[in-house]
Amino acid sequence: MTSIMTNTAAMGALDTLRSINQSMEKTQNHVSSGYRVESASDNAAYWSIATTMRSDNKALSAVQDALGLGAAKTDTAYTGLNSAIDVVSEIKAKLVAAREPGVDKEKINSELTELKNQLVSISESASFSGENWLYNDSATANGTVEMVGSFNRAADNTVSVGILQFDTASSTLIDTNDASLGTLTADVTVTQPNGTTTTTASYYLLDVTSTTAATGTAIELSTSTTSETIDGMISAVESMLSSMTDAAATIGSTNMRIELQDSFVADLMDVIDKGVGRLVDADMNEESTKLKALQTQQQLGIQSLSIANSNSENVLSLFR
Numbered sequence: 269m270t271s272i273m274t275n276t277a278a279m280g281a282l283d284t285l286r287s288i289n290q291s292m293e294k295t296q297n298h299v300s301s302g303y304r305v306e307s308a309s310d311n312a313a314y315w316s317i318a319t320t321m322r323s324d325n326k327a328l329s330a331v332q333d334a335l336g337l338g339a340a341k342t343d344t345a346y347t348g349l350n351s352a353i354d355v356v357s358e359i360k361a362k363l364v365a366a367r368e369p370g371v372d373k374e375k376i377n378s379e380l381t382e383l384k385n386q387l388v389s390i391s392e393s394a395s396f397s398g399e400n401w402l403y404n405d406s407a408t409a410n411g412t413v414e415m416v417g418s419f420n421r422a423a424d425n426t427v428s429v430g431i432l433q434f435d436t437a438s439s440t441l442i443d444t445n446d447a448s449l450g451t452l453t454a455d456v457t458v459t460q461p462n463g464t465t466t467t468t469a470s471y472y473l474l475d476v477t478s479t480t481a482a483t484g485t486a487i488e489l490s491t492s493t494t495s496e497t498i499d500g501m502i503s504a505v506e507s508m509l510s511s512m513t514d515a516a517a518t519i520g521s522t523n524m525r526i527e528l529q530d531s532f533v534a535d536l537m538d539v540i541d542k543g544v545g546r547l548v549d550a551d552m553n554e555e556s557t558k559l560k561a562l563q564t565q566q567q568l569g570i571q572s573l574s575i576a577n578s579n580s581e582n583v584l585s586l587f588r
Contacts, residue, residue: 299550413436
């Protein structure tokens with residue numbers, strides 16, 4: 269039946285054209301944004317996962333920054349401690365030279381004084397971002413410092429921040445409040461020869477006028493310094509060197525851990541980006557092909573609608 273009131277052909281063509289236009293709009297959005305899932309309405313599950321993982325990646329970026337700061341602190345402390353080890357080794361060599369009979373001990377002591385001043389300078393300078401792991405001039409003793417090392421998401425979606433720790437008490441060389449807390453300001457008790465027997469004695473290397481001062485004997489030379497006393501000083505310096513070497517090794521290990529973690533976090537961020545991309549990124553080859561097909565369908569739909577509308581005009585020929 270042909271009707272001029274209800275054009276079913278035009279209605280069908282118009283419905284098809286609407287569907288094509290909707291598909292084209294969706295495809296054009298994919299092409300222009302680059303995302304297959306741009307909002308929750310596209311795919312709620314994938315959008316939720318992608319949003320969560322992007323948030324985690326931002327947290328991991330902050331972790332990377334924190335690791336960089338931690339690496340700078342450990343590098344500064346290690347550099348200062350390594351330089352101090354070289355100076356203390358030189359002090360030990362000077363003391364060994366002073367053990368030789370006939371040498372001018374007062375001249376050697378002048379060299380020791382300058383080396384001690386250098387140790388103070390190194391310790392005070394080894395500071396980064398207001399933190400100094402070698403020198404303490406406050407009433408609060410150096411303790412354990414924490415550095416952000418990771419961001420973790422558990423299977424139940426609970427999150428936590430991983431921490432790297434280092435006990436700066438082991439690396440403190442000078443403490444102006446309590447001399448006993450500094451490797452170079454504390455008393456070191458050693459056994460030294462005393463004629464045909466041995467005796468114990470305490471020595472310290474630096475006197476920085478700490479509030480609580482060391483009670484032993486300062487490592488310094490004079491013409492009256494005996495060979496036995498020099499032997500005791502050498503033993504004390506050797507003990508200090510051993511403590512400093514252990515601290516430097518620990519800092520080095522911490523720095524290596526930070527570098528490994530930084531590399532892992534960078535790789536993890538890349539992997540998360542790839543995973544999110546697989547979920548929500550549009551396949552541009554597929555979308556461009558689909559868009560071309562939809563453009564062709566749109567043109568055919570418009571022609572079909574035009575033909576359907578012209579059919580009603582044919583009825584007029586029956587009344588001529």
